[in-house]
Amino acid sequence: MSIITVEGLSKLYPIAVKEAGFAGTLKHFWKRTYRTVAAVRDVSFQIEPGEVVGFLGPNGAGKTTTLKMLTGLIHPSAGKVRVADHIPFRRESKFLQKITLVMGQKQQLLWDLPALDSLKINAAVYGIPDKIFAYRLAELTEMLKLEDKLSQPVRKLSLGERMKAELLAALLHQPQILFMDEPTLGLDINAQVAVRDFLQQYNQQYGATIILTSHYMADITALCRRVLLIYEGGLIYDGSLEGLLEKFAPYREVRVELAQSIPELVAAQSSALLSGLQTYGELASVDGQSVRFLVRREELTKTVSRILAELEVIDLTVTDPPIEEVIGRVFRAGSVS
Numbered sequence: 001m002s003i004i005t006v007e008g009l010s011k012l013y014p015i016a017v018k019e020a021g022f023a024g025t026l027k028h029f030w031k032r033t034y035r036t037v038a039a040v041r042d043v044s045f046q047i048e049p050g051e052v053v054g055f056l057g058p059n060g061a062g063k064t065t066t067l068k069m070l071t072g073l074i075h076p077s078a079g080k081v082r083v084a085d086h087i088p089f090r091r092e093s094k095f096l097q098k099i100t101l102v103m104g105q106k107q108q109l110l111w112d113l114p115a116l117d118s119l120k121i122n123a124a125v126y127g128i129p130d131k132i133f134a135y136r137l138a139e140l141t142e143m144l145k146l147e148d149k150l151s152q153p154v155r156k157l158s159l160g161e162r163m164k165a166e167l168l169a170a171l172l173h174q175p176q177i178l179f180m181d182e183p184t185l186g187l188d189i190n191a192q193v194a195v196r197d198f199l200q201q202y203n204q205q206y207g208a209t210i211i212l213t214s215h216y217m218a219d220i221t222a223l224c225r226r227v228l229l230i231y232e233g234g235l236i237y238d239g240s241l242e243g244l245l246e247k248f249a250p251y252r253e254v255r256v257e258l259a260q261s262i263p264e265l266v267a268a269q270s271s272a273l274l275s276g277l278q279t280y281g282e283l284a285s286v287d288g289q290s291v292r293f294l295v296r297r298e299e300l301t302k303t304v305s306r307i308l309a310e311l312e313v314i315d316l317t318v319t320d321p322p323i324e325e326v327i328g329r330v331f332r333a334g335s336v337s
C-alpha cells in the first residue's frame with residue numbers, strides 16, 4: 001500500500017496587488033485588491049514505502065509548497081493528501097512521530113547551546129525514553145561522524161557539521177518518512193557527499209521513504225531512481241531519470257577528438273571544414289582538439305558514419321547529455337509540451 005497518496009492537490013495564494021505611485025499606495029491602504037497565484041496545480045502521485053524520490057523544478061515551481069502540504073504545515077486549497085495513513089494538516093502526534101521535515105535554509109538547533117542540549121529537548125518533545133535516546137544518539141553520531149562535535153555550541157560548527165547535526169536532530173525519533181528540502185544547500189562538495197551518503201545509508205538501514213528537493217543534480221542522480229518534475233505548479237513528469245532523458249532530450253551528445261586542434265585548422269585556412277562541422281549537429285562546445293555535438297537520436301548512426309568518413313578523428317564517444325543541461329533546456333524553452 002502507498003505510504004503517500006496525493007490526488008488533485010492544489011494550493012492557491014492570494015497576492016495583494018498595488019497600483020504604482022502615491023495614489024496607488026493610498027488606494028491600496030483603503031481597499032486592497034487581490035489576484036491569485038496557483039503555487040501548486042492539480043498534482044497527483046503515489047509513493048511506496050522505502051522509495052527515494054527527487055522533486056525537480058526551477059525556482060518558484062511549487063516544490064516547497066508541495067512539501068509543506070505533505071507535512072501538514074499548510075492546508076491544501078483543493079485535493080486530497082494522505083501520508084502514512086494520516087491527513088497531514090491535522091498534525092496528529094502519531095503522524096508527527098512518523099515524519100520529519102528538514103529545510104536546508106532553516107535550522108532547529110539553538111545557536112548558542114551545544115547541539116546535545118537541543119537533542120535532549122527534542123527527545124523530551126517526542127517522548128523518547130533515556131535508554132532509546134542514548135542508543136539512537138550513539139548510532140546516528142557514528143553514522144554522521146559527529147563524535148566530538150555535539151558538545152560544542154552550534155555557532156562554532158562548520159556549515160557541513162551543522163547540517164549533519166540538524167539531520168541528527170530531525171531523525172532522533174526515527175521517522176519513517178523524511179522530507180528533505182535542499183538538505184545540501186550551500187555545503188561544499190565533501191559535505192554534500194557526506195549528507196548524500198548518510199541519506200542513502202539511512203534509507204537502506206531503516207527502509208525509510210525519502211522525498212528530496214535539491215538544486216544539486218548530483219544529489220538527485222546519486223539518491224533517486226524516481227523523479228517528479230514540477231513546472232509552474234504542475235507535475236509534468238513522474239518516472240525514472242533515464243526516462244526523463246528520453247522524453248526531454250531527443251538527442252545524444254557526440255564528443256569527437258580531432259587529429260588537429262581547431263586553431264590549427266583555422267591557421268590552415270580550413271574554414272570551410274569549420275563551418276562544415278555545424279552540419280553534423282548542434283555545436284555544443286569547441287575546445288582545442290575536442291568538439292561536442294548534439295545529434296538527434298534518429299540521425300545518430302548516419303551522423304557518426306559521416307564524421308568518421310569526413311574528419312580526421314582520434315577518438316569518438318556518444319553519451320547522453322548531462323541531465324542538468326536537459327532540464328535547463330526544458331525550462332528555458334518555457335514550454336514542456
Ligand SMILES: Nc1ncnc2c1ncn2[C@@H]1O[C@H](COP(=O)(O)OP(=O)(O)OP(=O)(O)O)[C@@H](O)[C@H]1O
Pocket residue numbers: 013014015037038039057058059060061062063064065066
Ligand atoms: N506564502 C506565500 N504567499 C504567496 N505566494 C507564495 C507563498 N509561498 C510561496 N508562494 C509562491 O508560490 C510559488 C511556489 O513557491 P515554492 O516556494 O513552492 O517554490 P519552489 O519550487 O520551492 O522554489 P525554490 O526552488 O525557489 O525554493 C512561487 O511563485 C512563490 O512566490
